Amino acid sequence: FLSGIDYKTTTILLDGRRVKLELWDTSGQGRFCTIFRSYSRGAQGILLVYDITNRWSFDGIDRWIKEIDEHAPGVPRILVGNRLHLAFKRQVPTEQARAYAEKNCMTFFEVSPLCNFNVIESFTELSRIVLMRHGMEKIWRPNRVFSLQDLCCRAIVSCTPVHLIDKLPLPVTIKSHLKSFSMANGMNAVMMHGRSYSLASSGGGSSSKGNSLKRSKSIRPPQSPPQNCSRNNCKIS
Known part of the structure; x- marks a missing residue:
């Protein structure tokens, strides 16, 4: 990243409902810590992504977890090993990464955007955790399927x-x-x-409500008032 951050939106289908995600993709380089702190405060979920072919990127996860604990405590997070299609160049064993995720109370995925493997699944799982944490009805959009x-x-x-x-x-x-x-x-x-x-009755007892329904056949539309009509004869004033 030249600017240290990228932004996009996407929509996923979760349990028959549409969930819109706003994604802030921040760089893992140390000089962008200030940017990460700014955006992590308002985050509802965080994906910690490392390169399975780059040991340095995995070792740096510790630093980012400390940043999250300090600036976004309690925010759900998932550990993601990227570039699975280059497994023949792997420097981070799967079992080691999974054990690290369990130790830090995180779900773990290995993904490959090139092969479209586990990418949607990782975002879906994070969304599910976020919704369960905050309560489904507070975040669900009304235009559900x-x-x-x-x-x-x-x-x-x-x-x-x-x-x-x-x-x-x-x-x-x-x-x-x-x-x-x-x-x-x-x-x-x-x-x-x-x-x-x-x-619902706006006043009076249940008898008046029942009478208004029984007399509904005698109500005339306002466009054609009855002849010799007086206010005392009106059923609805």
Whole structure:
């Protein structure tokens, strides 16, 4: 690296959800320690990468672990041995690297970008550790990949009021699931004459809410008010 740092973004699929990663690739040379300290403070996960054909790069991992412990304590980290396609020039035995990773509470991978081996797997594992550490729901993006069952439920519930689900020609178990799905996803609005009214009562007892549903057939759209209408005769003011 001439500048000491490189940046890119990528998206991976983890357990059916899209996870966007922002990658800050810093140089392992000692003169870039200041840059590493700046970016490690806000990191949620760190990959410590060494060259399996370069013993010096592996021996330098100790220094970077000390930097992490000082400036980013508790951040999940994974040890990665790079350039596996040059295993015939190996200077760092696999077992030694694995034992070192276990000693420092790190997951271990050997990867080869040239052969596309274990690259995605290492990022996926780090993402999984980060999400488990912070709590899944705090980091998951809302645009997750829905299952086929969720898509079918969403399509039906989006055009069917909750109180009409029981009238659908479907088995009881499916109708029960549809009502549960509707309430869990906040899709509990009743559509009447092109207007949306919430099932939740804004005041008064349950009887007034029931009456408003029973009288829904007599409600006219605002575009065509009934003749001789007075405010006392209006069902919804």
